[in-house]
Amino acid sequence: MPKELTGTDISCFFCNLEEPDSLVRRNEIKNYFRNMHLVDDQELILVLSGLWRIAMTESEEGELPSLGLFECMASLIDKGIKDRDWLHRNQNIYIPYYAAHIVGSYTMNNVDLAVKAVEAGTIPPLLDLLRGNMSWVEQRVAVRALGHLASYERTFEAVSTYEEEVVKVAMHLASTCVEVVYNMFVGVKDKNKRLKYHCDLLTRxxxxxxxxxxxxxxxxxxxxxxCWCLNLLNCFAIKGMSLDLICKPSFLQELCEMWGQIANGTSPSGIGLIRLLCHSKVGRRCIAETENVIENLCNLSRSSDDWQYMGIDCLLLLLKDPDTEYKVMEASISCLIDLIEVKNLGGRANVGEIIKRTLCDLKLRNSKAIMSPEVQRALEELRNIIIKRRNEKAIPDEKKDEQRVLVALIKQQGNHCFSIGRIQEAINKYTEAIELCPLRLKKERIVLYSNRAQGYLLQREPDAAISDTTRALCLSNPPNSHLKSLWRRSQAYDMKGLARESLMDCIMFINGGIRSKDKKQLKVPHEAVRMISKQMDSTWLFKAAQSKMISKYADTTSMSLFDVDRIYLEKLPNLKISPRNKGCMTAGLPTISEEPLLNWKEKRNAEGAEGSKESKIWFQY
Incomplete structure (x- = not known):
C-alpha cells in the first residue's frame, strides 16, 4: 500500500482540516479523497463519521464538496456493493451508510451542492442502495439523498432519467418497509441474531x-x-409524472394507513401525497373510484388530527370536479355539513365558509339531477342553516332573549330525562332545543350537541355521535377544544374500530384537561389513560407486521417465534459480519441525532396506570 494511505496518515486527515495554509489544506484533502477508496484500514470509518458530522453541522460550507467529496462517496458506495470481501473487513460495513448519509446531508438545503453531487455521479450508486443491494438501513439514507436531489429543478432531470424504476422501488419500499424492518430486526427477539452493525447504528x-x-x-x-419514500414520490407526482403507477387502487388504499407516526410528526405522509394527487385529473379520478380512500378522507376530516384540513381539501377538490362529484357526493356531503361552522383550521381562515360555498355550487350545478335521499337531506339542512342565519338578523333583541330562556328550559328537561334513564326522550328534547337555539349562541349549542351525542353513545349509534361531537368541536374556540366532545367522539370512534381517530381525540382531551384551569372538567382521566393505552397498541407501527408474522408461523405450524427470527435473519446472508471481525473497534461510531423519537412507552411505564401531568408529552403536535 502506498505510504500516503497508511493508518497514520488517515489520522492526519483531521490535521489537514486544521491546516492554516489554504492551498496546502486543499491539496492534501483533494489527494486524500482521490485515493480514499483504496484505503483498507479499520480507522477509515473514523474519517467517514467525522465527515458525516461536518455534513450535518456545516452543510452550507462547500469546500469539501469542491475538493472531490461527492466523487469519493460515490466510489465508496460502489466499492461496498461490488466488493463484499472488502465490505466485511474492518468496519467497512458502515461505510456505504455514512457515504450516502453525507451526500444527503450536504444536498438537503443547497441546490448548488446538489448539482455538484449529480455531476460527481452519485445517483447510480445511490440507486444501487435503493434497490436493496445491502439492507433497509442503507435504503433509508439512499432514498433520503435521492429525495433531496429530486426536489430541485436543476437536478430533478438527472433523477427522472430513472423515473419508472425509482417510482416503482419507492412505492414498493413505502408499502413494505415497515414489515421488512419488523421481520429483519424488531421481530428478531434474540439480540445475538440481530445484525450487529444495525444495532450499533441504531444505538449510537x-x-x-x-x-x-x-x-x-x-x-x-x-x-x-x-416518509422519505413518499417525499420522493411527491417529487414526481407534483410534475404529473408516473401518476398511472402511483394511482393504483391498492397503493392508494395503503397510503391511507401511512400515518407518519410519532417519529415524523411534521410529515403529512400518506395524506400529503393523496392531497397532491387530488390536484390532478388522473389523481381525482382514481381516488374517487377507491371507496376506502374516500371513507378515510371523511374520517380524517372529522378528527383532531393535525392534517384534518388536508382531508377537507381533498373532499372539496373532488366535489368541484364534475367528473368525480357524483362518485363522492353521497359519502362526503354529510361529513362536510358537520364542518360548515368551523372557522380557522390548519392556518386556514373561514374554512366553514369555503365548505358552504362549495356545497352551494354543487347544489346549483345539480339542481335538476336525481339525488339519493341522504344527499337531499344534507342539502336541505344546508339550505335551512342559510335561511336561519339570514332570518336571525331581523329578530329583535327581546325575541332573542325569549329564545335563550326557552332553549335553557328545554335543555333542562332533556337533562332530567337523561338522569332518569329515558335516553330517547332526552335526545328528542336536545333536538328540539337545537332547532330553536339561535346560531349566535355558540356555547349553548356546543352543550346541546355534546349532550345529544352522549345519548347516541348510550344507544350504540356511533355515527350520530360523531356527527354531533364534530359540530360541537367546530363551534368551540379554538376548534377541537371542547373536552367533553373530544372524549365522546373518541369513544364513538372506538366503537367503530377507528383507533387512530380515537387516539387523536383522546390525546387532545387529556392535554386539554391538563392545561385547563378548571380541573373539574377532566371527568374520566383513568378511562382516558386506558383508552390511550389501547389505541396506541392498536396503532403501533409494527402491529400489522407482528400479527402477520404470528398468524403465518405460530398459528399455522409448530414453529416458535425463535424459529421465525432465524428464518428472517437468514434472508441477509451477505451482510453477516465475519467472525474474525467481531473484535473490531466500534467506539468511533458517531452519535446519530436526527428527528427525535418520542419515548411514549417508557413514559407510560414510568408513570403507571394513573398517569400524571406529564401525560401531555406522550404525543407531540
Missing amino acids: GAGLGDMETENRKAEEWASQLQ
Whole structure:
C-alpha cells in the first residue's frame, strides 16, 4: 500500500482540516479523497463519521464538496456493493451508510451542492442502495439523498432519467418497509441474531443500548424510510409524472394507513401525497373510484388530527370536479355539513365558509339531477342553516332573549330525562332545543350537541355521535377544544374500530384537561389513560407486521417465534459480519441525532396506570 494511505496518515486527515495554509489544506484533502477508496484500514470509518458530522453541522460550507467529496462517496458506495470481501473487513460495513448519509446531508438545503453531487455521479450508486443491494438501513439514507436531489429543478432531470424504476422501488419500499424492518430486526427477539452493525447504528455506538432502545430507534427509522419514500414520490407526482403507477387502487388504499407516526410528526405522509394527487385529473379520478380512500378522507376530516384540513381539501377538490362529484357526493356531503361552522383550521381562515360555498355550487350545478335521499337531506339542512342565519338578523333583541330562556328550559328537561334513564326522550328534547337555539349562541349549542351525542353513545349509534361531537368541536374556540366532545367522539370512534381517530381525540382531551384551569372538567382521566393505552397498541407501527408474522408461523405450524427470527435473519446472508471481525473497534461510531423519537412507552411505564401531568408529552403536535 502506498505510504500516503497508511493508518497514520488517515489520522492526519483531521490535521489537514486544521491546516492554516489554504492551498496546502486543499491539496492534501483533494489527494486524500482521490485515493480514499483504496484505503483498507479499520480507522477509515473514523474519517467517514467525522465527515458525516461536518455534513450535518456545516452543510452550507462547500469546500469539501469542491475538493472531490461527492466523487469519493460515490466510489465508496460502489466499492461496498461490488466488493463484499472488502465490505466485511474492518468496519467497512458502515461505510456505504455514512457515504450516502453525507451526500444527503450536504444536498438537503443547497441546490448548488446538489448539482455538484449529480455531476460527481452519485445517483447510480445511490440507486444501487435503493434497490436493496445491502439492507433497509442503507435504503433509508439512499432514498433520503435521492429525495433531496429530486426536489430541485436543476437536478430533478438527472433523477427522472430513472423515473419508472425509482417510482416503482419507492412505492414498493413505502408499502413494505415497515414489515421488512419488523421481520429483519424488531421481530428478531434474540439480540445475538440481530445484525450487529444495525444495532450499533441504531444505538449510537456499541453496547450503549438495550433491545428496547434498538426497537424504538428502528421504529423511528422505519417511519422515516416510509416518509422519505413518499417525499420522493411527491417529487414526481407534483410534475404529473408516473401518476398511472402511483394511482393504483391498492397503493392508494395503503397510503391511507401511512400515518407518519410519532417519529415524523411534521410529515403529512400518506395524506400529503393523496392531497397532491387530488390536484390532478388522473389523481381525482382514481381516488374517487377507491371507496376506502374516500371513507378515510371523511374520517380524517372529522378528527383532531393535525392534517384534518388536508382531508377537507381533498373532499372539496373532488366535489368541484364534475367528473368525480357524483362518485363522492353521497359519502362526503354529510361529513362536510358537520364542518360548515368551523372557522380557522390548519392556518386556514373561514374554512366553514369555503365548505358552504362549495356545497352551494354543487347544489346549483345539480339542481335538476336525481339525488339519493341522504344527499337531499344534507342539502336541505344546508339550505335551512342559510335561511336561519339570514332570518336571525331581523329578530329583535327581546325575541332573542325569549329564545335563550326557552332553549335553557328545554335543555333542562332533556337533562332530567337523561338522569332518569329515558335516553330517547332526552335526545328528542336536545333536538328540539337545537332547532330553536339561535346560531349566535355558540356555547349553548356546543352543550346541546355534546349532550345529544352522549345519548347516541348510550344507544350504540356511533355515527350520530360523531356527527354531533364534530359540530360541537367546530363551534368551540379554538376548534377541537371542547373536552367533553373530544372524549365522546373518541369513544364513538372506538366503537367503530377507528383507533387512530380515537387516539387523536383522546390525546387532545387529556392535554386539554391538563392545561385547563378548571380541573373539574377532566371527568374520566383513568378511562382516558386506558383508552390511550389501547389505541396506541392498536396503532403501533409494527402491529400489522407482528400479527402477520404470528398468524403465518405460530398459528399455522409448530414453529416458535425463535424459529421465525432465524428464518428472517437468514434472508441477509451477505451482510453477516465475519467472525474474525467481531473484535473490531466500534467506539468511533458517531452519535446519530436526527428527528427525535418520542419515548411514549417508557413514559407510560414510568408513570403507571394513573398517569400524571406529564401525560401531555406522550404525543407531540
